[in-house]
Amino acid sequence: MPVTTACITGGEIHRQWQAGSIRGEFLGPQNTPFGPSGDLFLANSEDAQYYLLARCGIGLAKTSPSGINHRANIYALKDLGVQCVLAWGSGAAITHSVAVGDIVILDDVIDQTNLRDITFFENSPLGFLRQFPVFCPGLRRIVGEVLHDIRLIYHGAATAAITAGPRLETPAEVRALATMGAEIVTHAFAPEMFLAKELQMCYSALCYVMNYAEAGSRQPPLGGALFESMETQNGADRIAGVVESIGRIVANVASVAQETTSTCMCRQIQNQHIEQYGLPEDWRQWITQGEV
Numbered sequence: 435m436p437v438t439t440a441c442i443t444g445g446e447i448h449r450q451w452q453a454g455s456i457r458g459e460f461l462g463p464q465n466t467p468f469g470p471s472g473d474l475f476l477a478n479s480e481d482a483q484y485y486l487l488a489r490c491g492i493g494l495a496k497t498s499p500s501g502i503n504h505r506a507n508i509y510a511l512k513d514l515g516v517q518c519v520l521a522w523g524s525g526a527a528i529t530h531s532v533a534v535g536d537i538v539i540l541d542d543v544i545d546q547t548n549l550r551d552i553t554f555f556e557n558s559p560l561g562f563l564r565q566f567p568v569f570c571p572g573l574r575r576i577v578g579e580v581l582h583d584i585r586l587i588y589h590g591a592a593t594a595a596i597t598a599g600p601r602l603e604t605p606a607e608v609r610a611l612a613t614m615g616a617e618i619v620t621h622a623f624a625p626e627m628f629l630a631k632e633l634q635m636c637y638s639a640l641c642y643v644m645n646y647a648e649a650g651s652r653q654p655p656l657g658g659a660l661f662e663s664m665e666t667q668n669g670a671d672r673i674a675g676v677v678e679s680i681g682r683i684v685a686n687v688a689s690v691a692q693e694t695t696s697t698c699m700c701r702q703i704q705n706q707h708i709e710q711y712g713l714p715e716d717w718r719q720w721i722t723q724g725e726v
């Protein structure tokens with residue numbers, strides 16, 4: 435059976451691979467027209483196979499958020515036949531209703547990044563696409579059911595502000611993001627979520643809460659030092675438990691996704707452009723089309 439589900443995450447893949455908690459094949463970086471992707475793994479579970487892609491390395495090799503080659507990562511997954519992308523990243527809670535160690539299935543974002551390659555189609559109009567729904571509703575539903583079955587505490591919807599990083603936000607920025615409607619703030623997911631949509635892939639973002647965003651108050655949950663939550667045993671245990679569960683979450687999502695007929699519109703989102711511009715069937719040619 436073809437492998438059609440992938441998870442994009444950070445250096446925790448390398449750590450879990452080295453610890454033996456992820457089994458499968460190390461594929462390494464994939465060559466693409468945009469340069470090499472992050473390290474890829476083909477993971478095996480009892481019920482399904484799935485790809486894991488590390489956005490960045492670990493230790494001193496870890497890339498800054500704006501230095502990640504998102505286009506290479508999404509291109510590589512599409513080239514391998516991936517249809518469903520589950521993205522995984524940490525964030526800081528802005529709202530009081532989200533606690534450290536919780537998982538949030540995002541349903542909207544405020545993209546505050548401006549130093550990243552946001553489209554495959556710099557020389558053509560194919561990136562002119564609607565962003566509602568922002569994430570694949572079908573994949574979000576599957577992810578919610580999997581998290582429910584595993585009995586992890588999760589929130590079915592939230593808006594994330596995505597900031598450029600690598601630095602964290604100033605108190606005034608956090609207060610501004612709160613007034614804009616952000617419930618969580620992260621450096622992950624943009625622009626890979628928009629790039630996946632350009633190539634007609636289903637994409638869902640899971641953000642686990644690592645700490646509380648600092649709004650200038652000394653009172654938790656809107657105060658505190660950097661990753662203070664990890665200094666408490668409860669916070670550290672909850673975060674470790676959530677991070678350890680990523681392989682199981684992706685395996686279960688992959689298993690359900692391969693048995694489920696897609697009802698979303700993600701895989702038809704370029705239909706209007708295909709018709710309007712007479713695009714060829716091979717999506718790779720869409721990218722080179724504007725360069726001809």
Ligand SMILES: [Zn+2]
Binds near residue numbers: 571698699701
């Ligand atoms: Zn979809």
